[in-house]
Amino acid sequence: MSWKDLVREELKGLEPYRVTASDARVRLDANESPLVLPAEVREQLAHELAATPLNRYPDILAGELRAHEAEHLHVAPEQILFGDGSDEIIGLLAQTFARPRKNQKKAAVCYPTPSFIIYRIAAISSGAMPLEVPLKPDFTLDEVALERAIVAGQPNLCFLARPNNPTGTLWPREVVEKLAKTHPGLLVIADEAYHLYAGENCLDLVEKYENVLILRTLSKIGLAGLRVGFLVARPEVVHEVEKVRPPYNVGTVAQRAAVWLLTHHAGLLLAGVEEVVAERERVSAELAAAGATVFPSKANFVMVKVPEATRVWTTLHEHGVLVKNFDRAGTPLEGCLRITIGTRAENDVLLEAFRIAMPAVESKPPETPETPPSAEEQEETAGA
Numbered sequence: 001m002s003w004k005d006l007v008r009e010e011l012k013g014l015e016p017y018r019v020t021a022s023d024a025r026v027r028l029d030a031n032e033s034p035l036v037l038p039a040e041v042r043e044q045l046a047h048e049l050a051a052t053p054l055n056r057y058p059d060i061l062a063g064e065l066r067a068h069e070a071e072h073l074h075v076a077p078e079q080i081l082f083g084d085g086s087d088e089i090i091g092l093l094a095q096t097f098a099r100p101r102k103n104q105k106k107a108a109v110c111y112p113t114p115s116f117i118i119y120r121i122a123a124i125s126s127g128a129m130p131l132e133v134p135l136k137p138d139f140t141l142d143e144v145a146l147e148r149a150i151v152a153g154q155p156n157l158c159f160l161a162r163p164n165n166p167t168g169t170l171w172p173r174e175v176v177e178k179l180a181k182t183h184p185g186l187l188v189i190a191d192e193a194y195h196l197y198a199g200e201n202c203l204d205l206v207e208k209y210e211n212v213l214i215l216r217t218l219s220k221i222g223l224a225g226l227r228v229g230f231l232v233a234r235p236e237v238v239h240e241v242e243k244v245r246p247p248y249n250v251g252t253v254a255q256r257a258a259v260w261l262l263t264h265h266a267g268l269l270l271a272g273v274e275e276v277v278a279e280r281e282r283v284s285a286e287l288a289a290a291g292a293t294v295f296p297s298k299a300n301f302v303m304v305k306v307p308e309a310t311r312v313w314t315t316l317h318e319h320g321v322l323v324k325n326f327d328r329a330g331t332p333l334e335g336c337l338r339i340t341i342g343t344r345a346e347n348d349v350l351l352e353a354f355r356i357a358m359p360a361v362e363s364k365p366p367e368t369p370e371t372p373p374s375a376e377e378q379e380e381t382a383g384a
Helices: 009-013 039-050 063-073 085-096 117-125 143-153 173-182 235-242 252-264 266-289 309-318 344-363
Strands: 080-084 108-113 129-134 157-161 187-191 212-217 228-232 301-305 336-340
Touching (some): 039 252, 063 228, 085 117, 085 228, 085 235, 108 143, 117 129, 129 143, 173 187, 252 266, 266 344, 309 344
Parallel strands (some): 108 157, 157 187
Antiparallel strands (some): 080 228, 212 228
16 A cells, blocks of 8 residues: 555645746736835834744734734734634634534535635645535626525535635625524635725624634735734634644744734835725726726736637736736636736736737737646635
8 A cells, every 4th residue: 555545535636736936027916915115114124023032932822913903903802813824724714614514424615616726725625525606707796506505505614705816806795794694503704815905894794793704814915925814703713713723823023023014004004005906997997998808806906808818828928927827718717817916117017018918819820828727726825
């Protein structure tokens, strides 16, 4: 018997998450904020971190960061759990609540699709069964199909990314509340990685419903390198998830940097969000004028559909611009590219290259298109 025979059968259909290295001068593929901290802020932060004791383990509960966010969000510290990005917390939730219901061989984890690939990975890796509900062709939520799937499949968890990655769609907040109220035995998770770009959230529903959970991250507002995400839920829910959270999962440097930046430069981070929102509207209008179908977005990226998307993606790359290619025949995202909103200068480079790429679709002779990465390879941890 080989060690290969010890790998769980469910994992054989998965591929490891990969991010392809690129030397593109404009990278608009990862849903990162384009905000670069000013030099003086970086210098102050370096001075602050120089006093961090690296020979000691981190605060196991991220106490100072926890207290800061609790005060900011007007919740009790016991309602917050921190993770190595929100990706880790998605996995912890799947592990914690993986007990099959009566007459089930496996627990079920529900989510619309296409959506954040980590939901599927977390479900499978925890031994649960993914329960995927297709979106409508315009990427809006099929509420009737979602309700039918929940009634029939009896999932333990339902993840709703608001706004959704990779489509940018903001599904109705009322759906979260309706599901929580109609299905009290279902944990409804509003993944709000991009909520600041949307201008709305579901945080108040945690107080109304014990089965509503909120996911947040600092990754999308300019602090992706820190890998800090957190869960907001009722204290009793957080207590159960704490049982599977690895100790010291958020490093001392990340904790200290997050506290200092949120305390002293929250306004700077929020200003970066406002700039991206303004650019999102400009870029969306220009892409549409260039011939793309632009789906409405409330995130820091836009999803577009174009003829021969892989060829457009290749041309963009040839001009030094990297975006995400989701073009795969027979899938809901066939013909689609996801474009992160960058700085105004980066966006101008993108738009110039895009205008060149679009006519190239018709002028170039037929050829075998480059095979884009799989959906698993394309998706961001991000929510992360």
